[in-house]
Each structure stands twice: as C-alpha cells, then as structure tokens.
Amino acid sequence: MCGICGFTGAPDKPLLERMTARIQHRGPDSCGFYAAPGVNLGMRRLSIIDLSTGEQPIGNEDGTVWTVFNGEIYNYRELRAELSAQGHVFRTASDTEVLVHLYEQHGAAFPSRLRGMFAFALWDTAARRLLVSRDQLGIKPLYYAEHGGELLFASELKSLLARRDLPREVDPEAIDAYMTLLNIPAPRSVFKAVKKLPAGHSIVFENGGAKVSRYWTLPSVEPAPEMPESELRARFLELFDDTVEKHMLSDVPLGVFLSGGIDSSAIAASMARVSGAGIKTFSLGFEDGRDASYNELDAAALTAKHLGSEHRQLFVKPDFAGLLPKLAWHLDEPFADSSAALTYLISKEAVSHVKVALTGIGGDELFMGYPRYLGMRAMRYFSRLPASVRRAFGAVVSLWPESEASGAFSGRAKRFAAGALKEPLDCYLGWISFLDARAKAGLYARGFVPSGDALAGHRNAFAALNPAFGDYRFPLLDVNTYLSDDLLVMGDKMSMAASLELRVPFCDTRLLEFAMSLGAGRHLRGERLKSFLKSAVAGRLPPQLMKRRKQGFMLPLSRWLKEELRGQMADLLSRESVARRGYFRTEAVSALVSEHCSGRANHADRLWALMMLEQWHRTYADGGSDA
Template sequence: MCGVAGIVSTSPPDPEQVRAMCRRITHRGPDGEGYYSDAHAALGMRRLAIIDVAGGGQPVYNEDGTVAAVFNGEIYNFMELRRQLVARGHRFATDSDTEVLVHLYEEHGEDLVTHLRGMFAFAIWDIARRRLLLARDRVGKKPLYYRQSGSSLSFASELKALMADPAVSREVDPVALHHYLTFQYVPAPWSIHRGVRKLPPGHLLVWHEGDVRLRRYWKLDFTPRPVGCEQDAAEQARQLLLDATRVRMVSERPLGAFLSGGVDSSAVVAAMARLSDQPVKTFCIGFDDRRYDERSYAATVARRYGTDHHEFVVAGSSALEVLPRVARHFDEPFADSSAIPSFFVAELSRRHVTVVLNGDGGDESFGGYRRYAFMKRVGRMQPPRQLHAMLNSVGSALMQGKAPARLRRFGRGLRLLGETPQHRYASLMSYFTNEGKDALYTAALHEQVAGIDSYDLISRAFDTSRADEDVNRLMDVDVNTYLPGDLLVKVDITTMANSLEARSPFLDHHLMEWAAGLPGRWKVDGQVTKALLKKAMAPWLPPELITRPKAGFGVPLADWLRNELRPMAFDLLTDHTARSRGLFRPEVVRGLLQDHVEGRDRANCLWALLQFELWHRACADRTGNSSTTAAPQPAQGHCG
C-alpha cells in the first residue's frame, strides 16, 4: 500500500517537483520512498510495507529496465500470476506483488488490468515508447487524480500532492461544488479544483507524446442469469466470502478487522476466525447516545469468536477537536458525517495493526439499504402526468419554511410521487434539493452552474444499467455513484491518514459479479433487506444480529450541531471570511442555522456547508482564496 505521484511530458519534467509531491503524502507510505526520472518522465512513491517488507521497494522494472511502475494497492492473485509469468520466461527480482505489473504489461499491454484481482491505482512508464499507462481498480477502492497541461500530465494519489505544484489552479470548480451540495461528495471525474480530474473507477488513461486517451475496461453487469435454489446460493455466498477473505489475509504485518455489529462486518470477522489459528483483533467505535451505539452487538460477535476486541467512544467534543484535521486529509469537501467515527476507528486500529478487513460492499452486492425496499414498494408508482406539476408544487410548499417535521415529510412524499423513478432516487440521495440550492446560491454562482442538473448523474446511471429489476437497478446505480464517490473515499482517506491499509472482501470482483446476477427478490424480500446474505450468515452469526434492523454508521449529528458543534458552526458559516466568498447568501445560511437551533432538522445541509468551509480554510485559503465573489443577493430558502 502506497502513495504514488508523477509527471510525464514532451519536455524534461522536474524530478524535484515529484519529490515535493511525495512529501505531501508521506502518511500513505511512512516506510520508504522511491523515484525514477528520465528526459520525459518522473515517477515517485511513498511505501507502506505489507508484502515483501524487506525487498519490495518501488519503482519496479522489467528485466531490461525498459518498463517502470509505481503502485498503490494490493494484488491478491499475484502469486498465481507470478507462476504463470515465470513459466513464460519472465525473471523476477523481488517477492512483491508490484513486480507482476511490469511483466504482465509486457505480455498483455493495457489489458493487463483484466488479469488483476485486487485494489489498485498504478502508473506504468514504457520508456522505449514514451507511453504512460494509468489505471484504477474496478470499483474505485484506490484514488487517482490527474491534471493535463499542454503536452504534460501530472498524477497523484491525493489532491494535496498535485497542489504542491504552484501552477495548479486553486480555483473552486463551481460544477463540482454544485454536485457536492447534492450528493455530499464530489463525483468523478470532477475534483473540487478546476483543471484537476479523478480517473473514474474501472478506467485506464494512456498518455503518449502529449495525447491522452481514456477507456473504461470494466462495468459490473447486472444482466439476470439462470440460478438454482436459494439454499445452494446461500452456500455459494459463504464459500465466495471465505475465498475473498482468505486472499485478503495475506500480510507480513499485523492484521485485524473493523467490527461495527452489523451483518457485513460481522460476517467478515466470522470468515476470518474460520481461516485463522489466532484470535482476530477487532475494533469498534461507539457513542454515548444509545440511538447510535452498536457496541453491544459488536461485543456479541467478539465473544462468539473469542476476538481480541477494542472499543472507543466518540463524543461531540472529540469530533470538534478532530474536524479540522479530517478536513485537511480529505483535500475536498466531504459531508458524510460517518467520516468522523471512521477516522477514530482507523486511529484506534493503527495502534495495534497495519492491515484491517471491513464489511464495505455488502449492501451494494446483497441489497442492504432500506431505500431499496422503499423504492421497490413505491418506485414505479406513476400518477397521471397531468398531476405531476401539482404534486411537486404542493409538496414543495409543504417542505418550505417552518412547517412541522411530519408535514415536511408528507410534502416530500408528494414531491416524490410527482417525479420519475430516477429523480425519486436522486431525491432520496440528496442533501440539498435543487430548490434548496437555488435559494442558497448567489447570482454569481447561479450563473456558473446554469442548466446543470446534478440529478442527471443518477439518471445516466439508471439509463446505462442492464438490470431488469428495480432492486438490482438501484444497486447498479449505487455501485457507479455512491459507493466509489462516498463510501470508498471515506475509508481510503481515513485509513491512509493513519497509515492503515483497509481491505474489503465483499468488494472482491468475483463475489460482486456473482451476486449481481441474482434475482432482486433474493436481496430485498418485502421489508427484509439482504435476505439471501442473512440466510447465508445464519449458521455463523447470533440470531439477534440477523434480525435486527439496519442501523448504518451514523452519528448524533443533529444533537452535536445544537450543542458541542453549535459555536463552531455559527462562527465558521457567518463570519466575514465565509461571507466574502460570494457563493452562498448569508441570510439563507443564517436561517438554516436558526431553524436547526429551534428544532427543525437542518443537520445534513449545515454539515455540508460546514465541511465546505472547513475544507476551504484548511486547503484552498492556505494557498490563496480563489472563489468567485459577488454581492450577496436577498432570498428566502430551505434545505431539502
């Protein structure tokens, strides 16, 4: 596991610039560094040593030194690939997984990615051809940013590394901000900075003599396939999970697991316990607020499998202390509040281990979100088209102002009835509604995002899905939007900030491809989510864990914003610095704050604004405030 960076150009790049980039991501690789440079390329990396600790330094090269690679991630089938490559005459200089990349490239060119099982973001420099290949893993577990400037291209694992170059624009991309306020994250291919892009999951980028080409090499296929009985499928799910867990337990450094008390993380711990002759080290975060505290469920699993269990309780005061630090690590505004407990559980785990396994991906593969059951029930309800405008109008009116929470929820339901299934789902996934953003934006920001509808990102994901059932189609949408944009970013940043590697058995592409072809009714059965997975895990887990409602990894955000975090929120969102950006109307922001204090829940929208402001001060303002400014415009608004 590492951080990578580099520059390629038709003119000689500056190797010292790459060293400066790598210094900014030392936390991703505190165990070492390595560099390569020639007349057209400079590559660098920081290493967190997991496999071949003694000899697995980077960059790695082929036999004659004409191909070089730097790599972030883990290739779980590297021993199998190595045996195949040795049989074809390739000679290896190390025992690391990274070295298979250069030899696979010699055999298969850019199609080498189809042979890899794992998580990765890598750069391969073909010295003779002056050709750079960048690749990102299938679902987006490992990040990769890039910037093209003329005939040059720079890349890095994190934005902060690219920002080491003073030529990179610090200007906020208004479209990225527009999408962020809807979805709580900046979706690929955008980044929060103009001119910098994310390589999307499952994509390649090829640079050659200044020309850039992107290609998608993988997309999860939800096309239905013939299946047997549920009992056989449950057994196959167990075997696939055991295999995915087994390959992720290869490590020369101490290894453990996140254990939240939910079905997914508990299933991974159960699989690890079956595969290990030593007690599994498990780590859990809890809260003083019992509504959000799952420690008792995690403890039940820990006792059942005799794990070496560790806990930490997060308080509002703890969140207050860590917020600026977290904002600096994310490099972009990020408003999933579960990043706070994720950071703390990573910090706790790193005191004991270097690698952790987690339950990420179980919901997207087996239908775990309650919104799937909701959309299955009402997703295809289509009132007559002539009623849509009325339902939207009445629903929006009920949602505005100081209406009681119950009336606001009823209004939102009416609005959903007046929308297409795609827009209904986008609405369920939104922080700010389109109306909320219209009220919030100044005239200057309105002008910059005119005609851009964030909901179109969800609609396009719907339109490209091959699933023929509602539940599978929703999961397909999440695999292409929410999973890589939110969940995987959160885990990568919070773990790597603590020099900790996270591995996700449920995101094994063999398991995901098998689960994608299963009937939707096996995943969501009435109001029961993850129906098949729960059947599969019944022999492994306590019954109270199987039958409990899904809790998620939430935090008492509304209470924090009325208590411990209230002074920070008011100070940061209403002071001169925030107002001077000219992005948001101050009276609308103050109205949201006041509404929340008076008992009307505006926590999600306030959190999105607060995280943007924290990010701007921690990252953008340190190198110059570049947001568009304009005179504030009066308006009344709401948070959707």
C-alpha cells in the same frame, strides 16, 4: 499500500520530492523515485507484503518498463505462476512486480486481469508511454492534470498542488454537485484544472497527449441457476470465504472494523473461520445516553464474544475543534459524509494494534441493505393511487415533528412522500440528494449560478444499465456512484490519514457478479432487506443480530450542532465567512442555523456540508496547501 505520484517531462527532482512528501502519511515506511528522460515517478510505501524485497519503483528484467503501485493484487500468485511459465523472470515476491510483466505480455489492456484494489503508473521507456490505471470499483484514488503539455498524477490532490503553477480556480459545477450529494463525483474535482480518474479507467499518455478509456464495465451476468436455496447459500459462502482469505494476505498484523451490522460481522466470522485463530476487532460508539440510537457497541460486543475475538472499543466525544482541519486536509476536497470523522478516529485507534483492517463497505450495495431499495418497491404500488391521495399523504407527514434519532421513521416517511409524484428515477435521485433545485434557488447567492445538472452522471449511469436487472438497477447505480465517490473515498483517505491499510472484501468483482446473478427478488424478501446475505451467514452469527434493524455509521450531528458543536458552527458559518465565499445568501444560511437550533427542522446534513466547505476553503485556499 502506498501513495504514488509523478509527471511526464524533464527530470525535476525537487518537484518530485515535494509531491512525494505531501503523501508521506500514506507510506511512512519508505520512499522511492525513478527519473529518466520523459518521466518522473515517486512513491511512499506502507510495507504490507514482501517486507524485505518489495521496494518501489520496480522494473522488468532489462529495465525498460517501470511502475509505482498503490494497493494490493489478490490474484497475483496465480498471475505470477502464469507469467513465469511464459518465461518472465521475477526478482521479488511482491505483487507489484506482476504489473511490469503483465504489461510486457498483454500491453495496456492488462488491468482487466487484476483482482484487487489498485492505482498505478507504468512507464514504457521504449515507447515513451505512460499508463495510469485505477481499479474496477474505485477503491484506490487517482487524481491527474494535464498542464503545460505534460501529465501529472497522484494518489491525493494535495500532491499535485506541489506544482506551484497549477491553476487553482474552483469549479462551480463541482460545488453544486457537492451541495447536492455531499461529495464531488468523478471525473470532476474541486479545481477546474484537476480531474479524478473514474473507476475502471486508464490513461495512456504519449506524444504529448492523454487518452482516457474505460477498460472495465459491469459485466453481463446470467441469472443464478434454479437450485435449492441451501445449495445457493453454500456456493456463496465458499466464494465469500475465498474472497476474505485473499483479503487477509499480509505479512503484518491485521484486524476488522466491527459495527453491529451484518456486513462487518459476516467478514469477522469468515476471518475467524479462515484463520483458525483469534482475530482483532475494533468498534466505536458514544457514551452520552442521548446518542443511544447511534450506538452499536452492544451489538458489536455480542458478535465479538460469539467469535472469541480480541475486541477493543473507542468512545467518541464531540471534541472537533482540532479535528475538522485535519479532516479537510486529508480529504483534499469538500466532503460532507460525517462518517469520515468516525472512520478517521477508529483508524487512529486500530493502527496502534494492526497495520491492516478489513471493513464491510460495499455490502449494502451488493446485497441491497439500504431502506431506499424497499422504498422503490413500495413506490411502485403507492404511485398507483390517485395523485390527490398522494398529495394528501405528503401534506400529513410534512406536519410530523423532526427527530434526531438515527434512522427515524418520520424522516424516511417525509423523503418517501417527496418522491410520490415523480418518475421512478427522479424519485430515487431525490432520495439520495440533499438539496433539490428549489432549495438551491433559496440558498445560492445571485452571483453563483452553476450551469449544469449535478445529477447528469447518475442519469447517464442508470441509462447504461440493462433494464433486465429491474429493481437491482438501483444498487448498481449506487455501485457506480455512491460507493466509488463517497464510501470508498472516505475509507481510503481516512484510513491512510492514520497510515492504516483498509481492505474491502465486498468490493470484489467476483462477489459483485454473484450478487448480480441473484436478482432483486432474492435480495429483498417481504420487508426484509439483505435477505439472501442474512440467510447465508445466519449460522455463523448470534441470532439476536439477525433481528436488528439497519443502522447507519453516522455521527449524532443533529444534536451536536445544537449543543457541543454550536460554537464551531457559528464560527464557520458566520455572516462574514459566508459572504466572503460568495456561494450562498447569508440570510439563507442564518435561517438554516436558526431553524435547526430551534428544533423546527433538521438541517444537520446541509449545515455540515456548509461547514466542511468553509473548513476546506480555510485549509486549502486561505491556509495554503501545506496546512
């Protein structure tokens, strides 16, 4: 794991060193540079595999191909054996060196052969060609900009900003997307001049021009063959254990983030089986009894005891005065998934004991763990009722009081009712949005008028899915959007902020193909979310865990904003701050604050989004990129 950066054009050592220094947290162990006519490559290394000879940049036998690489290639041993048989000579034991030889053998199409998480840049000296690529699901980030006839790239946006003449005009469409989704989906970034390379894509830069192309898309998968359920579960467990074992490849200590949920517990159980030894587990929760509905410490401790792990707990307090600027700095862009704070804090705790941690990110998408998937199935039947009945239902639930509890039924019922008169896709997009067109009209300032559709990318992604997948199209939509633009961004940047490598076994393409082959019917049985996964791993985990309802990894924001974080909210969302940015009507923001603090409505997500946007401006615009 590391951070990479670079640019085409004449050698510029001071710029390359500034870019590399800004991502030092991604790789505190060492740094490396390669500069030659036409290219500059830089990297910061967090040493995980091949500690003695794995330094970067790495070249091929005759020094005509060079690469810098961020991530892990889990099938590199198989690829290395294949390439050695074809006559390629290796000088190190690292996975990075596989890249230069794959390029020699297969050209720019080789990323499709990689199984892992990666972002890399590769320079072909003879062709004067730069190849930049990102993994299939977007586990590792990659920003780029075309400026002055050259290409700049980096693991994090802050590195690109070391180029002082790079334009920093904020993109209003990106802000609109952020207020809709709490993140800025690729390929946009917060700045017009900078883009994010989408998952499964590559850039080839040569002859002064960049061409972006997709090298991977969701595969066509045959339905799982008819067989006894027990045999299908056995096949899954064999694949799952193999995947987890590959993700445990490391020359340094590793552990697992253990919540009270099925996904991380399944990974921990597999790690214990594969290693044949004790594992290290890490959990966090809240001491205040008022936040009990957000706490999973007891469930995590139950699993840890069952597995015999070396378990550590971290208690989170609402002391965020110094934390928000750090989050804004490391996230690079406005980002309002409050789980980012928790991921950062548990990473800071874990890095004192391990250098690598596995996590359950991706399990909910692949194996249908979100309540909204059941909601879409229920909506098929509900939509058959007369419109008058559906309107009456909506009117009734709108009167229900707000709740601050995690996963409160009243909130879900209100979201369900809001989609009752819409087409299926519009209904689903409404459920995953935090501001609809009507709310934006009331919030946005007169001079702030984004012209696009913030959900256009989602609509296009859904339209590209095979209708034969039926209800499984909704988790596949989430794989293409929410997983890559939110969860994996958060996981990478918050763990790297602590110089910890985070690995995500559920985001393995072979596991994805298996999950796709099952179809929605096997994932949702009756009212049971994640039916197949739960039945497959039930024999490995405490029986009590199977009976727990789905619980998100979230801050108790609603209460905290009324109490402990109220002063910070008042500062960030003061009338002066809101007016200075020009995005929102000051009276509308004040109304959101008033309604939330009085308990008349729960605006926690919207207020957090507004706060993080203002904090981003103070960190990057007001404070400069060296904050």
